[in-house]
Amino acid sequence: MKLLRDTGLIFERQMQLLLRNPVWIFVGVFQPVMYLLLFAPLLKPALQVNSNAEAYEIFVPGLLVLLAIFGGLFQGFGLIAELRAGVIERSRVTPVSRLALLLGRSLRDVVSLIAQAVIITLLALLFDLRVFIGYLLLAYLMLALISLMTSAVSYGVALRVKSEDALAPLMNTVAQPVLLLSGILLPLTFAPGWLQGVADWNPFSWAVDGTRALFRGDLGSPDVWQGLVIMAVLAVLAVVWAAREFARSVR
Amino acid sequence: MIETRGLRKSFTSRQGREKKVVDAVRGVDLDVAEGEIFGFLGPNGAGKTTTLRMLATLIEPDGGSATVAGADLLKDPGEVRRRIGYVAQGGSTWDDSTAREELVLQTRLYGVRKSEALSRAQRVLDGFQLSEYADRKCKTYSGGQRRRVDIALGIIHEPSVVFLDEPTTGLDPQSRAHMWDEIRRLRTEGMTVFITTHYLEEADALCDRLSIMDNGEIVASGTPAALKREISGDVVRVGLPAGAAATAAEVLDTASFVNKLETHDDGVRLYVDDGATAIPLILRALDAGDVPLGTIELHRPSLDDVFLTKTGRSLRED
Ligand SMILES: Nc1ncnc2c1ncn2[C@@H]1O[C@H](COP(=O)(O)OP(=O)(O)O)[C@@H](O)[C@H]1O
Numbered sequence: 341m342k343l344l345r346d347t348g349l350i351f352e353r354q355m356q357l358l359l360r361n362p363v364w365i366f367v368g369v370f371q372p373v374m375y376l377l378l379f380a381p382l383l384k385p386a387l388q389v390n391s392n393a394e395a396y397e398i399f400v401p402g403l404l405v406l407l408a409i410f411g412g413l414f415q416g417f418g419l420i421a422e423l424r425a426g427v428i429e430r431s432r433v434t435p436v437s438r439l440a441l442l443l444g445r446s447l448r449d450v451v452s453l454i455a456q457a458v459i460i461t462l463l464a465l466l467f468d469l470r471v472f473i474g475y476l477l478l479a480y481l482m483l484a485l486i487s488l489m490t491s492a493v494s495y496g497v498a499l500r501v502k503s504e505d506a507l508a509p510l511m512n513t514v515a516q517p518v519l520l521l522s523g524i525l526l527p528l529t530f531a532p533g534w535l536q537g538v539a540d541w542n543p544f545s546w547a548v549d550g551t552r553a554l555f556r557g558d559l560g561s562p563d564v565w566q567g568l569v570i571m572a573v574l575a576v577l578a579v580v581w582a583a584r585e586f587a588r589s590v591r
Numbered sequence: 592m593i594e595t596r597g598l599r600k601s602f603t604s605r606q607g608r609e610k611k612v613v614d615a616v617r618g619v620d621l622d623v624a625e626g627e628i629f630g631f632l633g634p635n636g637a638g639k640t641t642t643l644r645m646l647a648t649l650i651e652p653d654g655g656s657a658t659v660a661g662a663d664l665l666k667d668p669g670e671v672r673r674r675i676g677y678v679a680q681g682g683s684t685w686d687d688s689t690a691r692e693e694l695v696l697q698t699r700l701y702g703v704r705k706s707e708a709l710s711r712a713q714r715v716l717d718g719f720q721l722s723e724y725a726d727r728k729c730k731t732y733s734g735g736q737r738r739r740v741d742i743a744l745g746i747i748h749e750p751s752v753v754f755l756d757e758p759t760t761g762l763d764p765q766s767r768a769h770m771w772d773e774i775r776r777l778r779t780e781g782m783t784v785f786i787t788t789h790y791l792e793e794a795d796a797l798c799d800r801l802s803i804m805d806n807g808e809i810v811a812s813g814t815p816a817a818l819k820r821e822i823s824g825d826v827v828r829v830g831l832p833a834g835a836a837a838t839a840a841e842v843l844d845t846a847s848f849v850n851k852l853e854t855h856d857d858g859v860r861l862y863v864d865d866g867a868t869a870i871p872l873i874l875r876a877l878d879a880g881d882v883p884l885g886t887i888e889l890h891r892p893s894l895d896d897v898f899l900t901k902t903g904r905s906l907r908e909d
């Protein structure tokens with residue numbers, strides 16, 4: 341109960357600060373919309389599909405997963421600013437749950453990601469994307485788990501390195517291979533065998549496959565439950581680790 | 592209210608390949624009584640902040656034991672957290688939040704209901720004369736206002752002990768005087784206040800008792816008056832032309848009224864029981880010894896002299 345209450349308090353504050361600064365909405369939506377408008381038209385011929393709808397079915401889930409990964413991984417920067425301002429240290433002398441310090445922040449990240457995802461999905465509907473609402477909600481669950489995991493990792497790393505200068509290259513180094521090896525922007529269907537073999541070891545590749553299956557309306561595909569389970573397990577591990585960092589962080 | 596025995600902490604920091612171990616705190620014993628303003632005086636790097644952060648449960652000691660506000664620091668840090676407040680050296684407010692928002696959230700983190708938190712925030716804002724700015728973002732506050740918000744945040748849950756880490760560093764003299772009043776008010780309200788400072792005047796004027804810390808160790812403890820008395824009375828500084836200090840030392844060292852003598856490049860420093868009666872005797876002795884006199888200065892002991900006596904260095908120099 342205390343955990344829920346504390347998480348709620350931290351979440352409420354973080355949301356309040358986020359909404360106070362609406363620039364993020366613009367930034368967070370503008371970029372993906374550019375992808376939808378400028379990148380997606382190249383897809384129909386590239387993917388050798390018959391309609392725009394089919395191209396978006398493949399592209400939009402990839403784009404959303406991409407946003408979840410990157411959005412999460414770069415949340416640590418905000419935390420470093422909070423560390424520097426002394427806000428984290430002030431929280432840590434109160435009896436507040438250390439897990440709540442993490443969860444309240446990560447939940448804000450999840451909520452803002454889902455908001456972004458909803459806007460992009462709505463826009464994609466204009467481009468003839470069609471997806472069953474129940475499946476869409478499952479896809480959002482997948483995105484939420486990804487975002488929870490990546491933001492927790494980012495917070496944990498931020499508490500360890502305590503400086504933007506160290507965090508930026510670290511996160512980029514993680515993000516780049518993850519991106520290239522997940523088939524996020526283009527499916528790996530046409531990739532050579534060795535590349536697909538490597539991608540199998542990339543958990544996000546499973547998440548993308550699962551999300552695509554949901555957008556295709558293929559709930560029966562094993563990709564769906566496999567992706568969800570893998571993401572859920574990783575999210576729990578990341579949260580446990582990052583909460584520990586909140587508990588032991590030195591300055 | 593606070594009792595520590597042999598509290599220790601060292602940090603390992605990496606400089607390139609080399610690992611360097613800093614013994615930040617090397618065995619600190621403290622006894623702080625209920626309802627007093629207790630000071631920790633020492634230069635930068637003495638280990639004041641590290642000691643405070645250990646007592647506030649932020650870092651784990653490497654060794655030693657402590658009881659804070661009746662709770663065991665090592666066995667029950669959760670209980671310690673409920674009973675103490677801590678105001679960090681570097682501040683603790685977020686630019687885009689308002690003082691009221693910060694205060695309400697802070698109170699609620701201690702399990703207080705929202706309505707109660709709101710009224711408590713208002714009370715504390717009034718007490719610290721912050722109501723006027725309460726709903727403005729913290730980044731618009733002056734240094735002194737922002738520091739008062741920090742302190743308000745540290746005491747809003749009515750702790751029995753509050754730790755203030757250099758609460759007046761960087762403030763102008765007027766804000767500092769204002770802050771001293773606030774700190775005295777906390778004592779009136781029954782709080783035990785543990786403050787660190789590297790300002791001699793502050794330690795002297797504000798603290799009921801204090802410990803002087805240097806290089807991770809406590810070198811002296813007591814009331815400001817007792818500490819000053821302990822270093823045997825007054826100091827007379829005799830300024831001399833270059834080269835004359837040695838001769839002067841020879842002449843004065845044997846004089847019965849001189850308790851202790853130190854030779855410096857620019858003169859000698861004499862520790863005497865009573866400076867007013869010693870000065871004529873000193874002048875006469877130097878005259879008799881044919882020592883050319885530069886300047887003479889009577890100096891009632893300050894905490895700086897206490898520090899100098901205990902460590903061989905002056906606190907003013909940094
Ligand atoms: N987190 C840390 N890592 C490494 N060294 C530290 C850390 N915190 C403090 N120190 C070192 O410990 C010593 C004592 O520091 P501190 O307690 O901040 O002193 P003070 O507050 O009296 O100025 C200094 O030499 C400082 O560099």
Ligand SMILES: [Mg+2]
Pocket residue numbers: 636639640641680756757
């Ligand atoms: Mg300090």
